[in-house]
Amino acid sequence: MELFFFIAVTHFIALLSPGPDFFLILIHSMKYSSKLARYTVFGIVIGNALILLLIFVLLWGLGQIHPILLQLLSYFGIAYLLYLALQCFRYRDDENKHVTDHDESRTKTSGALCFVQGLQSSLLNPKNVMFYSSLILLVYSQFSVKQLFLICLWMVSIVLFWNLFLLKLFNFSGWSLFLKRNTKTLYWLTGCCFLGFAFVLAML
Numbered sequence: 001m002e003l004f005f006f007i008a009v010t011h012f013i014a015l016l017s018p019g020p021d022f023f024l025i026l027i028h029s030m031k032y033s034s035k036l037a038r039y040t041v042f043g044i045v046i047g048n049a050l051i052l053l054l055i056f057v058l059l060w061g062l063g064q065i066h067p068i069l070l071q072l073l074s075y076f077g078i079a080y081l082l083y084l085a086l087q088c089f090r091y092r093d094d095e096n097k098h099v100t101d102h103d104e105s106r107t108k109t110s111g112a113l114c115f116v117q118g119l120q121s122s123l124l125n126p127k128n129v130m131f132y133s134s135l136i137l138l139v140y141s142q143f144s145v146k147q148l149f150l151i152c153l154w155m156v157s158i159v160l161f162w163n164l165f166l167l168k169l170f171n172f173s174g175w176s177l178f179l180k181r182n183t184k185t186l187y188w189l190t191g192c193c194f195l196g197f198a199f200v201l202a203m204l
Helices: 002-016 020-031 034-061 067-093 104-123 126-139 145-170 173-181 183-203
Strands: none
Touching: 002 126, 002 145, 020 034, 020 067, 020 104, 020 145, 020 173, 020 183, 034 104, 034 126, 034 145, 067 104, 067 126, 067 183, 126 145, 145 173, 173 183
């Protein structure tokens, strides 16, 4: 029970620090809408679940997570973060392009795009793999399959509810007005954050 509590607290504290997922939800809530940004959240959650599944498959099949896999994820992650940074700078210079709720085809396309970008943000972040790997390795030999499943379900659920809470926060009237007034600045800051994440990842 103490070990489960430790994992739960560690995982939640890790969520509190803003990362690529946080800023992706932010820019999607600004560029699209809270309804479409939910697809981003769902993509992030599915990505986390797939990472946990991959970790268990590797542990059961190989007994370890190969360093080359982490290195490849690191390269893809850097490229994706740079792409997101460029997108932010492009959005900053072009605020006339937006999605309308009345355009059904574009809404569907944007929903799929948000989901895929959320999924990519989660899967291509090697820190997610390393963080989850360290937690799972800590309890892998001590917990039963049922207990491991419950731990994974707990972590994925926390990711879902926390990101939905952030999205709700972004759409409060006060915050929403602030975001609209400072859209260009926020796009610029978010792009710089993505560049910073890519730089830090390249230095690891």
